[in-house]
Amino acid sequence: MTTPASASRWRDICHNALWKQNPGLVQLLGLCPVLAISNTAVNALALGLATTLVTTLSGSAVAAARQWIPNDIRNPVFIIIIATLVTCVDLAMNAWLHGLYLVLGIFIPLITTNCIVLARAEAFASRNSVRAAALDGLMMGLGLTLVLLLLGGLREILGKGTLFDGAHLLLGEAGHALVLHLVPAEAHYQFLLAMLPPGGFIGLALLIAAKNWLDERARQRATRNASQPAPTTSRVASTE
Secondary structure, eight states: OOOHHHHHHHHHHHHIIIIITOTTTTSOOOHHHHHHTTTSHHHHHHHHHHHHHHHHHHHHHHHHHGGGSOGGGHHHHHHHHHHHHHHHHHHHHHHHOHHHHHHHGGGTGGGGGOHHHHHHHHHTGGGSOHHHHHHHHHHHHHHHHHHHHHHHHHHHHHHHSEESTTTHHHHGGGGGGGOEESSOGGGOOOOHHHHSHHHHHHHHHHHHHHHHHHHHHHHHHHHHHHHSOOOOOOOOOOOO
């Protein structure tokens, strides 16, 4: 049975991973895939989901085995666990999503060295229960995926005038129906800056600026609410 205290803890884990300590916008971890693969929404989504799967499973595995891992060798053991899971994901994508596997290339094996995965294993999973570590890994991965998807969609729209181009690589032939052509294909539109690495830096900076602006608005609203005097109620005695 879920108690109010445990429910509050789950909410804190989700809020911390998705917003307060978002790995892509706040911690600025895993910038290599964020900037290199986020040139289209589909590429960004695929790598984000692969990373989410690894962070969830690695967090659960580390939390389950933490009492048997000597403190002096915990980091090498964590890396072995992560590398094993990444190898499984890499082989699965090569077998079932080969076209997408060729597009993502080296960035799938590089999940092993992604700072997000190892950082959560060290900072959270090695100190918490399996359920909490699994939820933290899932939310951290989804937080990164959302950043990748937003950045990839923004760069694809500005750079190619399309959205979800290449969805068939992830979803099969049905993915062709999801492609949106915001600029007619015959126009041969292309904005190269958005598709190159500088476009990734600029797009990420815009997303970070937007988050900071929303956080500042929330702080100002909280300050105004705190400075307002509490409403007072007056009781009027009634006489018969």
